[in-house]
Amino acid sequence: MIMKYTHTFLLLLFFVKISHAQLNISTSATVANLIQNVLVGQGVVISNVTYTGAPNSIGEFSTGAVAGNLGFNNGIVLSTGNVIQLPGASSLLVDNNMNTASDPQLAALITQSINDAAVLEFDFVPVSDTIKFSYVFGSEEYEQYVGTPYNDVFGFFVSGLGYSGGFYNNVNIAIIPNTTNPVSINNINNGQSTNMASPGPCVNCNYYVNNSSGTFVKFNAFTTVLTAWIRVLPCFTYHIKIAIGDAADHALDSGVFLEANSFSSNSITLTQTTSSTIDSLAVEGCNDAILTFNLPYPFSTQTSINYIIGGTAINGVDYVQIPNSLVVPAGQDSVSLVISPIIDTLVEPLEYIELIVNTSYCSQDTVLIYIKDALPPLTNLFRDTTICMFSNLDIVSNTSGGYIPYSYLWSTGDTTASITITPSVSSTYSLVVSDVCNNDSTFVIDVGVSNPIFTFTGDSVCKGDTAVLRVNSSEIYNYIWSSGEQTSIISVSPSSDTQYTVSVTDSIGCEIVDSTTIKVFPIPIVSSTSDTIICSGDEAYLKVFGNYSVEWNTGSTNSFIKVKPQSDEEYSFFIRSSDQCENSDSINVEVVTKPIADIYTPETTVCIGKKIVLQGSGGDEYLWSSGVESPNMEVLLNNNAVYSLAVTNRSGGTTCSHDTSISIVVERCNYFYFASAFTPNGDGKNDTYGVDGQYEIVYKFDLYIYNRWGQQLFHATDPSERWDGTYEGKDASDGVYTYVVYIDEGYREPYSLKGTVTLYR
Structure with a gap:
């Protein structure tokens, strides 16, 4: 036997208020208000x-x-528990004992007992042959109690006259689409599971929604949006019972959500529009009225719609003749009636057509369709006028009446509401204004x-002279x-x-404004190259700018001269205008002495690894090819090298430079070798042992001599030190000894x- 255990989850109910997500539920409205103002x-x-x-x-x-x-935004909800506790994450439990009784219709659906029943009932009169509404069923029983006796049950039970005869006696319309099976946990699921996994096989799972990770409503799962419906006889009274209850026990709540305004019985609806957006009413010869008759759904046979035609507008006179009925073809759900007002030349008050339409067996609707006269547009142009030549004149149409948008055609070819003209001669301008209904006015x-x-005449003079300005005309x-x-005529003497x-x-x-400029010739303004600085031996290029005659103190009459002074010199000139x-x-020319670079070193062939100082001279500033910026530079020589030196003298923005270079040849000067034997017998020949050869530069030297047992007998840190064949003041015995020497020559890695x-002896 399967048992439910819920006591371990009771503390979770304290967290309802902090996990309500977006679902809001209120129980403040009366039940009658919920039905009349929400569901219906x-x-x-x-x-x-x-x-x-x-x-x-x-x-x-x-x-x-x-x-x-959930599938829809609002409505009413019926539950076996407390609906206030439904919002929140599905990981939270919703489990209430409401201590309410059973229901006979629910009890007839299953063999288990019914508990916590909630039953909503009302009578209704439909206006068409179908009643329908949308709903979603959800439960905490999913999925762990699928296929068990704990199959919470609900139903929508309809009673009244049968559509095809007889009587509906609590017919349950909460059934799976295209079947006669009731909607329940056992009939729509994804198999039985204790952790909301997907064990399968699914049952009608195309109607199933897994809510195991949901944060919106606490139910573990629910159905898709389903539609309950039944065929009825229009205008007769029916009764419906909407009921839900816990099966076998009071544990784990279930609920049914009913979509707002979905409980309906569709009749014919009327929609009125116009053929264009120029007006919301019909307009003679321009804007048709369109009345659309909408069926609740396409019928299998054609449907006739009858209506009574009345109103102040006369059928066939004020509008094109229309019939007093229409036919909706089989398979279609709508038909439209087009009312086309006839244009006439009469000025009439607002007319209307009245249509009284039977929208169902027990209801009718009255539609008023208004017709307006089509009046031409009117434009208020200002009166004929005279303007000054070359003046701008804005002509604005100021159009009213008719129906926008207007179109404009001026005699100038412009098509805007207003134009700006600048006539040079007297002219006539015309405008044709047309509205969207093709009514026009000129x-x-x-x-x-x-x-x-x-x-207008005038003169130009030199400074101090008088100029005469004159306006010549035959008019006053x-x-x-x-x-x-x-x-x-005026005389002026400008400075x-x-x-x-x-x-x-x-x-x-009308005014004409004209002007002239009196040119006063001033002393010409000198514009020439600036004072300049050159290096000795270089040339300077001097130029006087402007359209003047020029004479230099050198005797040249060219505006441009080239000079090569040996020392600072001033070059004067004068200019003459036309x-x-x-x-x-x-123009002053300053001459800067050009430097001569030189590099000195006492030797140009040196031993590898040796440091020497290169001495530069000949200028104020120095730059060696290595980047050093001082006159002298110390270098460590490991290879043949070439060093360059650039020297510079400066004055203002002028730089005078010269460069030279020197080549240094590097030779190896160190050669080491060791004898294979020596005789320390005091005869002055081969009495000591050490390094022999030629060497000049040794940065580090270590010589060790060991006996055959690895005992160190001698250590020298200078190549000139030698072993005399003794150890601790005593002669070493004849035999073979090992030497090890470590040498660092500086220009390469140390070696041994x-x-x-x-x-x-």
């Missing part, structure tokens, strides 16, 4: 609402803008042109000069270039030599 949609009249069960087992839910994985404006006519005009005079402006105005105020004004200036020597 169109085409249904509700009465006699009753509820049996715990107060907190029914409530209103909402999810906000996002429906989560408007005309005359624009005259006026302008003063004259010539008014004059205002920028200097303040108001005559046609510098000056622009004079005159305003000439005719009798209607008006014979003169000026003078000079090893060998033997024979001592003879």
Whole structure:
């Protein structure tokens, strides 16, 4: 026997309020309010609402803008437990004992006892032949109690006249689509499991939603959105019972979510639009009204829709003749009636068409369709006018009436609502304005042109002379000069270039402004190359800029000269403009002594590994090829090398440089060898033992001599030190001894030599 154990999870109930995710549930509304204002949609009249069960087992839910994985956003929820505790992560337990009784219809569905029943009942009158609503069933019994007696049960039981005869007596419409099987845990699942894994085989798993990792609602799993429906007789009263209960015990809650406004019985609905967006009403000759009749679903046979035509607009006179009925072809769910108003030349008040439509067996709808006159657009252009030549004039259409968008066609070819004109002669401008209904109007404006006519003369003079400015015209005009005079002729003596402006105005105020500049020739401004600095032996290039005649103190009359002074020198010149004004200036040339680089060293052939100092001279600044910037540089020579030196003298921004180089040859000077025997007998011949050969540079030297037992008898740290054949003041015995020498010559890695020597006495 399978038993449920829930006591180990009781503490989890304390965490409900901190894991409500986006699902919000309220139990504050009355049951009647939940049915009338939340559950019920169109085409249904509700009465006699009753509820049996715990107060907190029914409530209103909402999810906000996002429906989560539940499938819809709001509605009512019915549960075997406390609905307030449903929001939260599926890892939290929802388990309540509501201590409510059984229900006979639920008990008839299973063999186990029914506990914690919540039962919602009401009467309804449908307006069409079908009643339907959307729901989702969920449970904490998933998946560990699939296939067990703990198969929580629910049902939607309908009673009333049968659609095909007889009587519906608590017919359960909570069934799996295209079957007669009720929706339950055992009928929709993914197999039995204790940890919400996927053991299979699944049963109707296309309707199953695994919520094991969900954070939205605590149920371990639930169904997809299902639709309960049944065929009914329109306009008759039916009764429905929506019930849910725990099976076999009170543990682990289940619930059913009912989508808001889904409990409905669709009738014919009417949708009114127009053929364009220019107006929300029909317009004569321009905007048709479109009335669409929508069936709840496509019927297998054609459907006739009848209506009564009335109103102030006359059928066939004010609009194209329409019939008093339409047919929806088989397999379609809608048909449209197009009402096309007829354009006439009458100015009429707003007219309307009234259609009374039977939308179901027990309901009708009245539609009013209004018709407006199509009036042409009107434009308010300003009166004919005269403007000054070359002045801009904005002509704005200021159009009203008709239907936007308007189209414009000016005589200029422009197609904008307004134009800017700059006429040079008097002209006539016309505008044709058309609206979207092709109604148009034409408007005309005359624009005259006026302008003063004259010539303007003036002089240019040297400084101190007088210039005469004159306006020549055969007409009488008014004059205002920028200097303040108001005559046609003025005399001026400017001290510098000056622009004079005159305003000439005719009798209607048209003004022409003209100006001229009196050029005053000043002393020419000198522009030449700046003072310069060159290296001794170099040339300097001197130039005077400008369109002047030039004379240098060297006698040259060219604007450009080339000089090669041996020392600092000043070159003067004067210039003359075309008006014979003169000026003078000079250019100073500074001569910087060019350096001669030299490198000195006492020897150019040295031993490898030796350090020498290279001595540079000949300038103020030094730069060796190694990057050293001092006159002298110490180098360590391991290979043949070439060293370069650049010397520099500077003045201002001028640099005078010279470079040279020196080659150093490197030779090996160290040669070491060791004799194979020596005779320390005091005869002055071969009495000592050590390194022989030629050597000049040795950075480190260690010579060790050992006897045959590895005992060290002698150690020298200088190549000149030698062993006299004794150890601790006593003569060493004849025999073979081992020597080891370590040498560091500096220019390469240290190395060692090893060998033997024979001592003879």
